[in-house]
Amino acid sequence: MADAMAERFLRMRTVSSSSSHSPPAAPQAVSPHEARPGLLDHALHLRWTLPLLAVLAALPLVASALGEAFYVGLATRILIFALAATSLNLILGFGGMVSFGHAAFIGIGAYAVGILMQQGVVSAWIAWPAAVLASALFALVVGAISLRTRGVYFIMITLAFAQMLFYLMVSVKAWGGEDGLSLAGRSVLGGGFDLGDDTRFYYVVLVLFVLAFLVIQRLLNARFGHVLQAIRENETRMLAIGFPVYRYQLAAFTLAGGLAGLAGALLANQSSFVSPSLLQWNQSGLLMVMVILGGVGHLWGGFIGAVVFLLLEEVLAAYTIHWQFVLGAVLLLVVLAAPRGLAGLLRREPRA
Amino acid sequence: MTGVLVLEQSLNGLQFGLMLFLLAAGLTLVFGIMDMINLAHGSLYMVGAYLIATAAAATGSFWIGLAAGVVGTAVIGMLLEVTVLRRLYQRDHLSQVLGTFALLLMANEGVRMLWGAQPIALNPPDSLAGPVELLPGFFYPAYRLLIIGVGLGVALLLYVLVTRTRLGMQVRAGASNREMALAMGTNVRRLFTAVFGLGAALCAVAGGMLGPLLAVQVGMGESILILAFVVIVIGGIGSIRGALFGALLVGVVDTAGRALIPLAFGHWLGPEAASGAGPAVASMLIYLLMAAVLFWKPRGLFPAHG
Amino acid sequence: MKTVSAASPLKPLAVAALAALAFSAQAADAVKIGLLSTLSGPGAGLGIDIRDGFQLAVKHGGGKLGGLPAEVVVADDQQSPDVARQTADRLIKRDKVDFMTGVVFSNVMLAVGAPTFASKTFYISANAGPSQYAGEQCNPYFFSASYQNDNLHEAVGKTVQDKGFKRVALLAPNYPAGKDALAGFKRFYKGEVLLESYTPLNQLDYGAEIAKMRAAKPDAVYIFLPGGLGINFIKQFVGAGLSKDMTLFGPGFSADEDVIKAVGEPMLGMFNSSLWAHDLDNAANKKFVADFQKEYGRLPTLYAAQGYDAARLIDGAVRDVKGNLADKAAVRRALEAARFESVRGPFKFNTNHFPIQDYYLRVITKDPQGRVTNRTLGTVFKSHADAYVGSCKMPVA
Numbered sequence A: 001m002a003d004a005m006a007e008r009f010l011r012m013r014t015v016s017s018s019s020s021h022s023p024p025a026a027p028q029a030v031s032p033h034e035a036r037p038g039l040l041d042h043a044l045h046l047r048w049t050l051p052l053l054a055v056l057a058a059l060p061l062v063a064s065a066l067g068e069a070f071y072v073g074l075a076t077r078i079l080i081f082a083l084a085a086t087s088l089n090l091i092l093g094f095g096g097m098v099s100f101g102h103a104a105f106i107g108i109g110a111y112a113v114g115i116l117m118q119q120g121v122v123s124a125w126i127a128w129p130a131a132v133l134a135s136a137l138f139a140l141v142v143g144a145i146s147l148r149t150r151g152v153y154f155i156m157i158t159l160a161f162a163q164m165l166f167y168l169m170v171s172v173k174a175w176g177g178e179d180g181l182s183l184a185g186r187s188v189l190g191g192g193f194d195l196g197d198d199t200r201f202y203y204v205v206l207v208l209f210v211l212a213f214l215v216i217q218r219l220l221n222a223r224f225g226h227v228l229q230a231i232r233e234n235e236t237r238m239l240a241i242g243f244p245v246y247r248y249q250l251a252a253f254t255l256a257g258g259l260a261g262l263a264g265a266l267l268a269n270q271s272s273f274v275s276p277s278l279l280q281w282n283q284s285g286l287l288m289v290m291v292i293l294g295g296v297g298h299l300w301g302g303f304i305g306a307v308v309f310l311l312l313e314e315v316l317a318a319y320t321i322h323w324q325f326v327l328g329a330v331l332l333l334v335v336l337a338a339p340r341g342l343a344g345l346l347r348r349e350p351r352a
Numbered sequence B: 001m002t003g004v005l006v007l008e009q010s011l012n013g014l015q016f017g018l019m020l021f022l023l024a025a026g027l028t029l030v031f032g033i034m035d036m037i038n039l040a041h042g043s044l045y046m047v048g049a050y051l052i053a054t055a056a057a058a059t060g061s062f063w064i065g066l067a068a069g070v071v072g073t074a075v076i077g078m079l080l081e082v083t084v085l086r087r088l089y090q091r092d093h094l095s096q097v098l099g100t101f102a103l104l105l106m107a108n109e110g111v112r113m114l115w116g117a118q119p120i121a122l123n124p125p126d127s128l129a130g131p132v133e134l135l136p137g138f139f140y141p142a143y144r145l146l147i148i149g150v151g152l153g154v155a156l157l158l159y160v161l162v163t164r165t166r167l168g169m170q171v172r173a174g175a176s177n178r179e180m181a182l183a184m185g186t187n188v189r190r191l192f193t194a195v196f197g198l199g200a201a202l203c204a205v206a207g208g209m210l211g212p213l214l215a216v217q218v219g220m221g222e223s224i225l226i227l228a229f230v231v232i233v234i235g236g237i238g239s240i241r242g243a244l245f246g247a248l249l250v251g252v253v254d255t256a257g258r259a260l261i262p263l264a265f266g267h268w269l270g271p272e273a274a275s276g277a278g279p280a281v282a283s284m285l286i287y288l289l290m291a292a293v294l295f296w297k298p299r300g301l302f303p304a305h306g
Numbered sequence C: 001m002k003t004v005s006a007a008s009p010l011k012p013l014a015v016a017a018l019a020a021l022a023f024s025a026q027a028a029d030a031v032k033i034g035l036l037s038t039l040s041g042p043g044a045g046l047g048i049d050i051r052d053g054f055q056l057a058v059k060h061g062g063g064k065l066g067g068l069p070a071e072v073v074v075a076d077d078q079q080s081p082d083v084a085r086q087t088a089d090r091l092i093k094r095d096k097v098d099f100m101t102g103v104v105f106s107n108v109m110l111a112v113g114a115p116t117f118a119s120k121t122f123y124i125s126a127n128a129g130p131s132q133y134a135g136e137q138c139n140p141y142f143f144s145a146s147y148q149n150d151n152l153h154e155a156v157g158k159t160v161q162d163k164g165f166k167r168v169a170l171l172a173p174n175y176p177a178g179k180d181a182l183a184g185f186k187r188f189y190k191g192e193v194l195l196e197s198y199t200p201l202n203q204l205d206y207g208a209e210i211a212k213m214r215a216a217k218p219d220a221v222y223i224f225l226p227g228g229l230g231i232n233f234i235k236q237f238v239g240a241g242l243s244k245d246m247t248l249f250g251p252g253f254s255a256d257e258d259v260i261k262a263v264g265e266p267m268l269g270m271f272n273s274s275l276w277a278h279d280l281d282n283a284a285n286k287k288f289v290a291d292f293q294k295e296y297g298r299l300p301t302l303y304a305a306q307g308y309d310a311a312r313l314i315d316g317a318v319r320d321v322k323g324n325l326a327d328k329a330a331v332r333r334a335l336e337a338a339r340f341e342s343v344r345g346p347f348k349f350n351t352n353h354f355p356i357q358d359y360y361l362r363v364i365t366k367d368p369q370g371r372v373t374n375r376t377l378g379t380v381f382k383s384h385a386d387a388y389v390g391s392c393k394m395p396v397a
Helices: A002-013 A046-065 A070-094 A103-118 A124-146 A151-171 A198-221 A223-233 A235-241 A245-271 A281-294 A301-319 A323-337 A341-346 B003-034 B041-059 B062-083 B093-115 B142-164 B166-176 B178-183 B188-210 B220-235 B240-269 B271-275 B277-296 C011-024 C044-060 C081-094 C106-118 C150-162 C176-188 C207-216 C228-239 C257-263 C283-296 C302-320 C328-337
Strands: B131-135 B138-141 C031-037 C068-076 C099-101 C122-125 C142-144 C167-173 C192-199 C220-223 C247-251 C271-274 C355-366 C372-384
Touching: A046 A070, A046 A198, A070 A198, A070 A223, A070 A245, A070 A281, A070 A301, A070 C081, A103 A124, A103 A151, A103 A245, A103 A281, A124 A151, A124 A245, A151 A281, A151 B220, A151 B277, A198 A223, A198 A245, A223 A235, A223 A245, A235 A245, A245 C081, A281 A301, A281 A323, A281 A341, A281 B093, A301 A323, A301 A341, A323 B093, B003 B041, B003 B138, B003 B142, B003 B166, B003 B188, B003 B220, B003 B240, B003 C207, B041 B062, B041 B093, B041 B188, B041 B220, B062 B188, B131 B142, B138 B142, B142 B166, B142 B188, B142 B240, B166 B178, B166 B188, B220 B240, B220 B277, B240 B277, B240 C207, C031 C044, C031 C081, C031 C302, C044 C068, C044 C257, C044 C283, C044 C302, C068 C081, C081 C099, C081 C106, C099 C302, C106 C122, C106 C176, C122 C302, C122 C328, C150 C176, C150 C220, C150 C247, C150 C271, C150 C355, C150 C372, C167 C176, C167 C207, C176 C192, C192 C207, C207 C228, C220 C228, C228 C247, C228 C257, C257 C372, C271 C372, C283 C302, C302 C328
Parallel strands: C031 C068, C031 C099, C099 C122, C122 C142, C167 C192, C167 C220, C220 C247, C247 C271
Antiparallel strands: B131 B138, C271 C355, C355 C372
16 A cells, blocks of 8 residues: 555656656756656666767777777776766665765675685686675675664764774785785686786676666666655655665665675776775775766766766876876865766756 | 783873864864864864974974964864855765865875975974883873873863853854754854864864874875764764763773784784784774764764754 | 787787887887885885985986986885786886886785786886795796895894894884794894784884883884884884883884984984995995985985986896897896996895895994984895795796
């Protein structure tokens, strides 16, 4: 009964629940009865995404032709962080859960791959799913405990978990301790497809990112995503209606953790190195900054934030030794001028 | 494990806790009254240490340097508040995180540009560079005693300020119910600027006091910032009393843990565990402490909000 | 591990480009050095000294190394193995350096080593000398222009033993060089070890360790705390009053000009060992010390001397192969021959690419000009090799 009521409530605010071909945002003042995608829906805007995908796919070829193969590695790294940031956006932006310990899930994924490789298990088909599972499991545990709290206390508890994991990994010498763990090589996919080749690895990462992105987009436009966003808007109301808020949040948290674990596994492969610094609160903060920069609660927020932040870092570092100052200034400008992040600037969305 | 060791570590813990209190007090006020997450708080601590070190080296006197640096940092803090931070009050916490993080980056690089990447020296006053005999046969560094003294003195000053002055009354009102305080006619802008300046001054005192012990270097604020956040969560956001209690608790537990846990591990599990797992568990202790406090008292030990 | 895949229509283009590159590699028109060092944080002084020493050598060569114009790309590893790894990647893959050098800390070195050797780039160490690279993991692309981590500690261990101290407390940071340090010390010191502490690399407050030392009452304390760590410890040690009852020993790193400048007179009387001293009597050293003071306004530390020597080693090797850097085997042979004038006197490599050299005992005193500085007392070891060369089976490159 409560479910049916909720459905009607949600349907009042949305027109269609999965509209990946909807036109871009409509003008400012709009009658709520017009046939347009709901406020809780997120369009893929294929008009822009397909060309973007083409550019991303062509990147290694262009880079190799110019003799700058290094940038393929950089692009891979950016895509991995985009994946991580998008997973954080799922809970931070769409779920309203400010987790300051997201780096822990990335770290677990990375260490899973590293430790397995140290023990001789190099197959990607075993190691990567293991990474996802391990971090999802940890996310489940952390979420189960932390989601009982709210606000700044939630932030601090998630931070505490990440810090404790950090100190744990620092102390275990068998897994490299503070100095980190060097991986002998990249994971093996089999079938002669050598991931050691930067270009091949890039394509694998690109495919995985696109898949993950599509999964998130579908999820957000489905009932699960709508409920999650509605919880973010007004948790008390959703509780009153009868939604199992805690369970939805925990599910989202676990999913985000698993995706972050995948990002971690890829990161471990990309640099062939895992160290506890991946788990530190600075890394969690950095991820948050990327999401906020890109646009909290925007589908593309994680991607845009990661790309802009890491590219800025790379470009600025080439120009001046004081790049951190310029980076800080740019971020400050964005905060003051773009209240809803860069994606918010791009989308002229009608305000609820 | 002798009594001397325990005594010395207790004093070290007290000293560390009092310095944490200086940082946490400012942070909890800003969070409690202005409802702002300020990641740049650690940067004020760093700037304070640098200003004090420079002033002390220029004038040849630690005390003049301290005074000058504290005043300078308070001014910088207030300037920062008026120009940038004021615009972030109305924004959500996440925007504040991004904005103050940007300030943190700029502060780090700014200090690096002005003073170079290498740590600079801040020496304690010559009269206090040696040990003092507290008990027969027990020597303790005079300088650490000074830190304890200054910490207690500042705590007392803050107590007087908060409970006996008009400003303090407004601070307490703002911390427990901001909207009401505004409705009752508090001059918001001046109060906020004053609070921020006070917080910056406290940071500078901590920076100047700890400078001779630790290194005055770029990024020195980050590690202590996270501890300060833990302290205010344990103590209760917006409460200075909570900040004091929380800081002392964290200081003593952390220091005692670092000394005793590796010893205990070494005793029962061998030297490998002592040097490996020992410090790790000791570091985790603070977070376990925070989790335990939150479990028992979810709003912290002395929540300010009514 | 990394190969550029050219299975695309661009293959002919790529082949042509490669051909052009191969052609030009016959005689490179410049030698590119990647100097990755710790330029920020408490260890910054060490990296800055290595950089300054290295660049002074380039200046002495008229901006050239081995007759080729030298392009030195300086980067900061922030004392983080993580950052160092990424930066090394950038230096090797984007900037395509011919030699890598500069790393101060051994944990960073171990992270940077793997990708450097994998890309067949030579690494000339201006400081870090982990035991792993001297023994089991020795690599044809690694050369130490400095020392092997244990050596300086072995020298102090022998000194402490010879001076008759029987009760010693030890302190080192918890990372590969720290462990190498105390292992080396104990190899030559046979008395009683009352306390052996390892602290986290970023710990700056030694209150707890000092309290434990006070309780244990040794008659000598041996510390290995490079750079800023040493500065802090010594100040706190003296501040706690322990310097009255316990003699302080350290390797040269904890007692060189950078620490002296920060601590000053409280350090007088501290013994330390070093492979080099600024008062060593040879022509190359006299020129080096004089020019370093003139250029940078301070006395060089042993890090600067090592940076200088690293550059000169590269200079000699590039000259020997007449600029043909593409012939890696020839470059390696030239490096192994080490035909250059080192500021520490005669220099030669062992089979594991680590030096066989003398180690001196120094003490901190006031020199005739009233400056607090090191004075060389004597030689502890002559033509000393490291303890790990036996387990090195150098692979064929």
